[in-house]
Amino acid sequence: MKTSHRTIATAVAVLAMTALTSCGSSSEPAADGTVTLSFMTGSDQSTVDTSKALANAFMKANPSIKIDMEHQPGGSEGDNIVKTRLSTGEMTDVFWYNSGSLLQALNPAQTLVDLTGDPVLTNVQQDYLPVVTQGGKVYGVPATTLTGGGILYNRKVYDKLGLEVPKTWDAFMANNEKIKAAGIAPVISTFKDTWTSQLFVLADFYNVQAAVPSFAQDYTAGKVKYATTPAAQGGFQHLADVHAKDYLSKGFGSATLDQGLKMLVEGKGAHYAMLSGLLPPLLATYPQTATDVGFLGVPSSDPAKHGATVWEPPAIYIAKTTEHLDAAKKFLAFVASPAGTEAVTAAVRPSGPYRIKGSKLPDDAIQVAKDLQVYIDKGATSPALEFLSPIKGPSLEQITVAVGSGLTPPAEGAAQYDKDVEKQAKQLGLAGW
Template sequence: MKTSHRMTGAALAVLAMAALTSCGSSSEPAADGTTTLKFLVDNSQATVDTAKALADAFMQANPTIKIETETRPGGSEGDNIVKTRLSTGDMSDVFWYNSGSLLQALNPSQTMVDLTGDPVLQHVQKDFLPVVSQDGKVYGVPAGTAMGGGILYNRKVYEQLKLEVPKTWADFMANNDKIKAAGIAPVIGTFKDTWTSQLFVLGDYYNVQAAVPSFAQDYTANKSKFAATPAARAGFDHLAEVHAKGYMQEGFGSATNDQGMKMLVEGKGAHYPMLSAQLPPLVATMPQAATDVGFFGIPGTDAAKNGATIWEPAGIYIPKTSENVDAAKKFLAFIASPAGAEATNKAVQPAGPFRITGAKLPEDAIQVAKDLQVYVDEGRTAPALEFVSPVKGPSLEQITVAVGSGLTPPAEGAAQYDKDVEKQAKQLGLAGW
């Protein structure tokens, strides 16, 4: 996030007026009895395909409601468009946007329709709700599926070497030893794309939360630090240990994410710390990616507490300025239902489980999504830290490249990251900073 969460007095005044004049109101249907909803989504192909599938299936079931989809850019440019349109009262009836900390920057309590206790949420899994909430009030439903952040692994390599999915970090390192002895790269590193270096740290959050349940809250309040919390520092230690033992392939510093995924699917590398969403686009050109690659959460110290970190789906929200709140709620209820999930499945290969009770993965779902579904069904997941704390520093990927390349000791890397988040926490005006 590059912008402040605080809004100007003028913007707030516009919002307050918009809320007073149109909160919960609904415009008259058109002469032919139809209501038109405008639906704003980001322009990534998966989002556009999902939005179209949802709109088409909904309109078929609700012929009196038309949905017109419009797109916006992704990234910080898209963030600014959403903020501007909300603050000027010019937002579409329904919009797709991040869940978690980026949502907090939109001041949902002032800009969005409160869905707390509404039948719209009847199928939404309870443990998803915190990432679309502010001050205990719920504002959105899940868009698409969750994805896992952990270890993608080649199942053929595991079969060939008779390895078991590890439940502890020590087991994982023992597997790496056997893989290296067999002449296969145990861990794939792709540090040319610096963002990919962060997964050992970000994907370890399930273990941090299991060891220190209050970490996100204390971290946000400047009471806890990565460097001073052994469970949180472990991600940096893991990066350093994998490098020190020579487990990464030759040339990991100049390898790209695309090259890493190809290596993994072809079995030239056994493990890749990565997000599961990287797999579905590969299935068209490398069909074996659907079956030969599996997923497991980054293992911690206790096999009995084994779990996985997930990146929650984005949310779909209704602004207070919509004049078609009833129709918009109908659309949200459809999106967050098994029928909505089924429509999504027909358009986009899911990278993970739905956050909708009763929604099923298709029979031909990729193995990674099936593996993640087990973690969700068994309640062994935690959202990544960025979904439960607004504090995220901009330089983590540079720090993790240096730690993972053996240039910076892990304790120093963790301390650098603690310093990196300070500026942003102050910019957000968080208490305790």
């Protein structure tokens, strides 16, 4: 899902490009004993604000360490800058970058400082570590909050109709029937923005992993397929189910993401398979978003195993070329501490929980963040597959549109996606393909 990963990652961020600035740092301590760390971060506004909050709070607590920040562009241009500077030995001391499968492209064993077993990681939740691990070694700490992938639902609709949050797919479908009878669109779909059609599949991965714990590893090795793994085919079946029952919002084929979010917040649609991180920008226009929209993980057949798929936070890493390793580790330890998350919360309203032990959401956190926290506290989350496997077939969004529109049977859609990822795996030169 290379293209879809990019689109989803972009969708979570509110893009507000800032001027590219660069401040070098001396490798020698200043005459007064201060050390200057260079810190490359992103340029979208949320990332800039988060990075500034972390740097300023850290410098206040550590007067002998100064942090100079520079901002890289987003997307592939920023990726190329990071890879080039790492390969030429010209990277900043610390830097902000993706977690998950994109980490392997940085050749971390050669370019990043290994943090395995380091006190820097003391407060990092165990569930996060796999997405900053390559070759059994841990390289980063979470830079911000996570995002939930699942079903956003209108809580006022639920209250009005006396519905309970479903923990099984059958209960979800029964709720849809009652919602439809009340004249409200049960399931919002926005296939004009094709990437949004993927969420029933992508956000179902918690259920896949619960049924087949080794799926991500075996999938990467070419040992398992979507079409021959019933649990993995489940997301395609969900798409087919809601279409077959006529639960989709009218005009779903031409509707856009913005229209879908508006329908949800206004209560004209009850459910929307989507990312929770897309809600904060709506707060200015629709302040009721904070209280009226809840989050639930895509239900499976077993209520005892109800959980949620999450899009994990990006990470902050230390370049192996740093000449200020102690100071860099001290900064990462601060980032990965309750004090660090409190500094971020004061500057940026969190759209989800932090991956830091002891960090608490503020009382005025939006409802979806509180709902996600419940899943975190239960230990009932899994990273999306794209964080655990480098294989991202580019055609998933076209396949899911066809399945979700009733044009392609779910089993056929799963088989089509297997062929799509096979091309990608062979391009990557993965063993077993």
